[in-house]
Amino acid sequence: MKVIVVKNYDEMSKVAANHVADVMKAKPDCVLGLATGDTPIGMYKNLIEMYKNGEIDFSKTTSVNLDEYYPITPDNDQSYRYFMNCNLFDHVNIDKAKTFVPDGQAKDVEAHCKAYEDRIDDLGGVDIQVLGIGRNGHIGFNEPDDELIKGTHLTALTQSTIEANSRFFASEADVPKHALTMGIESVFKARKVIVLASGANKAEAIRAMLKGNISTKCPASLICLHPDAVIICDEAAYSLV
Ligand code: F6R
Numbered sequence: 329m330k331v332i333v334v335k336n337y338d339e340m341s342k343v344a345a346n347h348v349a350d351v352m353k354a355k356p357d358c359v360l361g362l363a364t365g366d367t368p369i370g371m372y373k374n375l376i377e378m379y380k381n382g383e384i385d386f387s388k389t390t391s392v393n394l395d396e397y398y399p400i401t402p403d404n405d406q407s408y409r410y411f412m413n414c415n416l417f418d419h420v421n422i423d424k425a426k427t428f429v430p431d432g433q434a435k436d437v438e439a440h441c442k443a444y445e446d447r448i449d450d451l452g453g454v455d456i457q458v459l460g461i462g463r464n465g466h467i468g469f470n471e472p473d474d475e476l477i478k479g480t481h482l483t484a485l486t487q488s489t490i491e492a493n494s495r496f497f498a499s500e501a502d503v504p505k506h507a508l509t510m511g512i513e514s515v516f517k518a519r520k521v522i523v524l525a526s527g528a529n530k531a532e533a534i535r536a537m538l539k540g541n542i543s544t545k546c547p548a549s550l551i552c553l554h555p556d557a558v559i560i561c562d563e564a565a566y567s568l569v
Contacts, residue, residue: 329557331538333566337526340562341370344458347522347558348375349384351456357388359448361457361515362416363468364393364408367524368458369415376419386422390451392444393429394459394468395509398482400432406496407432430480430508441480441508448510448517457518461525464488465533465546469509472545478513482506512550520556523548525565534561535568 334340348371351358362368378384393408402409409429417427428447434440448454459467464486470476471486484506485493494500515521525534537548538559544550551557 329552329554329559331559331561331566334560334562336562336564337370340524340526340560341368341374343560344368344371344522344524345374345378347520347560348456348458349378351520352384352386352389355455356385357390358455359451359453360389360391361454361510361518362391362393362412363458363460364395364411364415365460367460367526371458371524372416375416379420386420389422390426391422391428392448392451392454393427394457394515395507396430396432397504398430398432398434398437398506398508400504402429402432404432432504432508434508437482437508441482444480444508444510445514448514454518456520456522457515459515459521459523459548459551461523461530461533461537461548462489463492463529463533465536465548467512467515467523467547467551469507470512470547472547474544476544476547476550477511479511480508480514481511482508512547515551516554518554520558521551521554523551523557523559523561525559525561527562528564528567530561530565531568534559534565538569 396408400407536546542549
């Protein structure tokens, strides 16, 4: 595991975008594993800039996203599909038919989760997986627990995540109570994983991840076992390590 500490959010975003761009340049038909939330927005802005400058090209790229609320429609402005369109896909030359986000309207959830996992395998695995980290150490929607489910699955959001995410919804009651998420094993299938963290409100999660024991009580700590994991965090997020 490699830890890169940078000054602030802008630097974190640039360093993260460079990691993704390096993979795209080396392998134009790569598979990107993408995340939503506040953390990667600056990274996506940098990638859009690089695309506009002709540095990177998304025409052969495929993407798979980590998670999606359930139930939610893709046109809901809080859905992760909507987020990805607004923050990246609408601004670059990616073929949207090759962008995959778990289906927040799936009727047969179990079959959908299996198909999502199969898709990752059929694509030959993710080349670089981008991750944010929850304040409680969650990865995707893999919340701290005694056990973690390996593959893509439906999960209940914890109260702390509902509260954290309520800032995006009209009220806490509007936050979906469930989500579809890749599991830790799905994430581990990626050849490279980058974890981004910025701000003092992530400091305890980064401390637990890097200094605590490996534990399902801090799902991010498991990422330390990945053979090619890079943690890119700013000074505030690293302040308790
Ligand atoms: C998003 C995701 C979540 C976020 C995490 C941090 O796809 O999987 O695990 O990465 O909740 O969210 P932000 O970046 O908003 O602090």
